[in-house]
Amino acid sequence: MMIKVSGLNVTFGQGTKANHVVRGVDFGIGTGECFGLVGESGCGKSTILGAIAGRVKQWSGEIRINGEAVQQSRRELAQLRQQQIVFQDPFGSLHPRHTIGRVLSEPLEIHGISDRDVRIAKVLDQVGLPQRFRFRYPHQLSGGQRQRVAIARALILDPQILLLDEPTSALDVSIQAEILNLLKDLREERGLTYLLVSHDMAVVTHLCDRIAVMQKGKFVEVTTRAAMIKGDLSHPYTRLLRDGSLGYRPVSSTAAE
Amino acid sequence: MTMIHKNEGLRAWLLSDDFSSPRHARAHKAYVSWLRFSSNPLAFGGLLVVVLLILAASFAPIFATHDPLAQDFAKALQPPSLGNLFGTDELGRDVYSRLVYGARTTLYITILVTVIVGPIGFVVGAAAGYLGGWVDMVLMRITDIFLAFPSLVLALAFSAALGAGIENAVIAIALTIWPPVARLVRAETLTFRKADFVVAAELQGASTARILLRYIVPLCAPSVIIRLTLNMASIILTAAGLGFLGLGAQPPLPEWGAMAAQGRQYLLDAWWLTAVPGIAILVVSLAFNLLGDGLRDVLDPKHA
Amino acid sequence: MQDNRWLWLLEALHKLVTSVAVILTTLFGLLVLTFVIGRMVPADPVLAILGDTFDQAAYDRVYQDLGLDQPLYVQFLHYVQNILHLDFGQSNVTKNEVVDDLARVFPATLELAILAITIGTVLGVPLGIISAVRRGTWIDHLARIVGLMGHSTPIFWLGTMVILIFYAGLGWIPGGGRIDLYNDGLVEGPTGMLILDAMLAREWEVFWSALHHILAPALLLGYAAMAYLSRMSRSFMLEQLNQEYILTARAKGLAQPSIVWKHAFRNIRVQLLTVVTLAFCGLLDGAVLIETVFGWPGLGQYLTAALFYADMNAVLGAVLLIGLISILINLLSDVVYRFVDPRTR
Amino acid sequence: ATPQDQLVIATNMTTMRGVDPHEANQIESIEILANLYDRLVYFEPDNLAEPKPQLATSWEVAEDGKTFTFKIREGVTFHSGNPLTAKDVEWSLHRLVKLGLSPAIDLRQWGFNDQNVETLIRMTDQQTVVIETPEVWNKNLILASLASSGCSIVDRELALSKEQDNDMGRNFMQASDAGSGPFSLRSFRPNDVLMVDANKDYWNGAPAMRRVIMRHMPESSVQRLQLEAGDVDVATRLSSTDLAGFESNGTVNIQKVPGYGFYYIALNQKDDILSRPQVREAFRYLIDYEGLASTVMRYYGVMRQTIIPTGLPGVLDSAPYKLDVEKAKALLAEAGLPDGFTKTCYLPSGTPYFEFAQSLQANAAKAGIKLDLQVGDYLGKFRERSTDIYFARSGERLPDPHSILQSYASNSDNSDGAPLSGLLAWRSAWDVPQDMQQKVFAAARETDSTRRAEIYSSLNEEYLTCSPALVTSFERIDVKAVGKRVSGYTGHPTWVTRWDTVTKA
């Protein structure tokens, strides 16, 4: 088990404003596995990801990474290095005033790794960007290229886990395809473990082995890729989501509100 | 021919955004900013006046036609003439030369206040914005208290308490001008502190200091620079106001506000004593405002 | 449902308590600040009270009366206590209680400031909005020039020049003060604002005289406010005009004026209120200078005179009053904000 | 233009501190007090030698030279309607001494104090007051003191009815009138305006002016413009240039009222450098007497390097000092200070101090003395003897050399705690040569006028040569610009200018 989460609860705020966002979630992800999280906006997907990454600190329960329990508050540099995160918005995830070279050398500096030039050259290759992009600024790059840089930044520390928070939802279909292919290739080459969050059933199904469907902070169903493709699903909510993503189908128009 | 070619080559190199080195990237950025700035005639005019001010201040002895302190009762209150470009004051001193030397005082106050206020504003604002929680609470309460006073009134109170004099005026003005800067830095910090690239750095283990210095500060810098430039205009006005009320630079140092105030005694017979320093204040403060506006176009295109 | 109501009430209460706490701490800070300034003064307060002749015994007595032998925090408590009892001490220039002085001079400043902010708002806001709507046209440039000049002109100098030209040269405006001598003292109270009082008393001659006197200083102050307000309303308006809902409004078929005034303006009302508040506080700054120039017997002149003669009680009283007004106005704008903006209700 | 029956005076009221005659001692207050109140005697501005009756119809001095008996005018009433009696006179003078504020010097300097005043000043019947001086003094000095604003007679009944915490009505009289003078206070707004109305029942007949208005107008140019436009009748705070303008076009009358004081530079003798005689003398060579006299000081002073002003006995016209930087340098070298020194010079704000001080500063700089000017209200600091150099001017309550000399040339106890803080010599910590001090008091006791004049004359010469710590340069004058329509407005050297003599065309 690369990641083991048990009894995870997350509550934001206190008193009257308390917002119980994740309610008792358990799951495990094996080494080299790709685990998907789907669900509608605000159901708590990013929060779970954040708890594992160390971004969200108000959680209770247990999270183990590579067998090692992690603390809510502080994390060792070595622990941080094991898992890296890729965000949804390629426009917001790169510092607008750092060149790509700087973006990529920052993590190396933080972790005190020396042969920076070599590593940067290598990782640019891996994500399929030309070397001369090192001196460019993010605003000179397209969305897909930026997302590649974000992935490169995550990879440059040689992590074992990539936490992907809707990595393609801001991209066009054609670019999305490139990134999805890249992610697939990287996983195969490096044996990485993925936790992929998305609201796009097709994307999750394309990439993941197992898929958890979330509603209001809870897992309503954990299913497999095959079951998802076949439509062999037990929970009505999962079926609703799957149908919805297949295209337009008139529903009985009694309003929900 | 070759020269031209070389120049063309340089221009092309500067304009190209397919960078070959970090130096190229920086040079390109600077060049493009310069192009954008210099295409704005008003801002350019502002820069010109500011440069002139700096020149006048640094080379005052060369620009001045007289000793700004030399008195001559026989020549008191002479109207502008070729000998005394802007006339003479009640002690027979040459107004033009005093104006030129006054640029030193003005520049001294402006720069000193800015140098004090910039870092304070940065530290307070960034700390409050980034650390949040009670640090933010306390720091913002303090800035609120300072902000509750109109700035000149507060500067007056401080000057009165500290005593007249240029250094005290600097302290008094600095004390009243840092809160808006801190506010601005805090607001900017807040917009960036949750940005994905900051979170990414945090999750990779970057220290707080690193995040503040390498991520947040460079992003706040443009708007702070703009603000500080615009602030310089108000510093000049506040300093002049203090000088006007007799709390700024003390004699014989020529200071424009004090000159205008002193000249008011002679308003009806020697209008130039008031008019000339007043126009100088107006022009320089206008120049800083124009410069700030121009910088905004260059540094912060989203607000243009 | 019942439960919810209680929660709501609790929340409202909590909000109230926190905002009151914020105001109180700010007020407290204000007191600390003025106290500290008062202590920094090099002038000896005992001498200020004793005046020209004194002996050591009298000195010691006053020293103790003032509590200067007590530890600082006790002195501060005294200070706060006195202020809570509206006792700002005696001005040693006017020999009056500072509170009485303030009550006398403040209406003059308030009158000036209110007129000025009205002028500034009535002219500045539309100018800013029009220049935003007609971005890049001559009116936009005009607004920009007006704004920049207003930001760059030393107001005391402008005032002086106005007097030189319009009083000494052309004789269009009076040379200073609030009113012509022969009309002085004809109306007194209830507000202390001459124009208003004259209107209430139907003393039209007094009214015109007061109006004639206030016009130049109010216009000058109003100009400074207008410069600021037009700039701010322009940028607020520009921001709104780029919003998506403006596109919706246009897609509905609304004409430009409706879009600007009905849709966009509604969205900047609250922001405008805040900057008008700020402008008003800024006016008090300008008033300090302009009152000196125009011999306007208001708070500003009182303050500068007090500064000249190191009359610290008066200085602190005036500064505290100005701080207090600023806080109150900000508070008021906050309340109105909550009331006007549905998003904060 | 101003109405025919009103007099409008433009002035600067900033320094005015209330209208209690036993407290206020600024020039503007005193002019007002002179008209709100009456005193026992008065001196006409152009005849300071001979006292005239005011509330006292007659007086006599006993053989011992110490006992003065005053007959009080009958039928005088206060503005409140209360009759004025000897009781009021007695109580007023007691009040002056007991309050012990600045004007108290009018009586205290002759030896009156809290303990003895009740026995020494007393009414003997409803119309008679006896004043007994503790020592023998020249009787003109005593009468001159009684004519000064401090000895104004106040309405005892009214004051006591408004008494709070045994303050003898002090709180009330800050801004209210309890007098019997030709005018009564109508309204007073500090730093704005003060109005008085004619007292129709004045014992000497109702004044011609129905109302007098004093207007706060700190700007010289504004005063000038208003005077030109006829919107004010008298301007009291005009700058030299504005006065020059008037003088050259002759549109108004310019009165140069002598003031019994000097522009002085006080050198603190506690300071090692400033206490060297050569340094003190050097300052006398650093003043540009001629340049200042023709410009800045033209309407503010008359050059005089001694300490007895024009018109008083013992006046001396000799003025040996001139601006001479080289001489000053030589003196400094002699004092062991060839490279000069740096000192702070404190001065009040406004004309002509500021211009004068800047001129001094420039000349001093040439001699190697760096003066930092501090402009503001530093009287307190001077009084504490902690100013290096203090530049100001003095004015006196008595039209007699004694008060000036006492201040400039007597200092019986130069210790920090001495009760002499009113004296300029003490404030500068100047240990005045003993024989000079003795002469000062001998002259005050001298009852023979010629002998007195001789003593003063010799004091004057001595002062000139002893390199004093108080460097005098100009004798003070106060200039008033009076509109042509006004007649009968005559500035008084001790500031008690009366308005009941004023008429307007």
Next chain:
Amino acid sequence: MLDAPLLSVRNLTVAFPSLQHVLPAVRNVSFDIGREKVGIIGESGSGKSTTGRAIMRLHPAKTQITADRMEFQGRDLLALSERDMRAIRGHRISMILQDPKYSLNPVMSVGEQVAETAILHEKLSRRDARLRAMEMLEKVHIRDPERVMSLYPHEVSGGMGQRIMISMMLIAKPALIIADEPTSALDVSVRQQVLTILDELVTGNDMGLLFISHDLNLVRSFCDRVLIMYAGRVVEELRASELDQARHPYTQGLLEALPSLTEPKDRLAVLRRDPAWAQG
């Protein structure tokens, strides 16, 4: 599918002049819309929204819009005065924007915003307009219109917001509706409801709909016809049901790049762009 199209566009070109150069964002676009649902798809920046807005002339004043023909019910839209154009906007042609969070005025109540259109175009009194608005809200299946009318935009959910937007834009019964990604800000489940309502109203009232989207699956199942845009040009026009038989390599590429829920692919095909597509 009546004989005369509602809107007929020929060679529409839209260019935004900037400091340096004039870049046409839409080039030579031609299409007709009848009383049917026409979709426009294409990647980001391909000019979809620009086309939609050009029809209503909603672009900034200095935008250059040219066309050989742009006729709406026989009237030349480009020749109309601004005043006449205003009478068409919201009345004859309406537009639904993507995100109700931003496209509703945050400080006006829902009722006021919906009624405003009715007052403007139907010249109704305030009271009648209110009633109409209430009716309209009911039509978009809002249960308690009275209450919703008094709410402010931040107080309603995304799905409800979009239904309010629809009611506001359809209250004057326009003939043509342009919907610019009307559901892409909504969750899958809500999206279906909103689309159903839109479908009902459009079909029920016999309106034309221009549906802009980048979701191929959605357009395929929702619309009658599809225009595919690339770099400001329409590269292909198809019946929605025949999308799979697209001939243009761009359309084919898009379809292949799409991960599918029902027919899993191991690798997704990557679109290879041919510069010639942009020239066409």
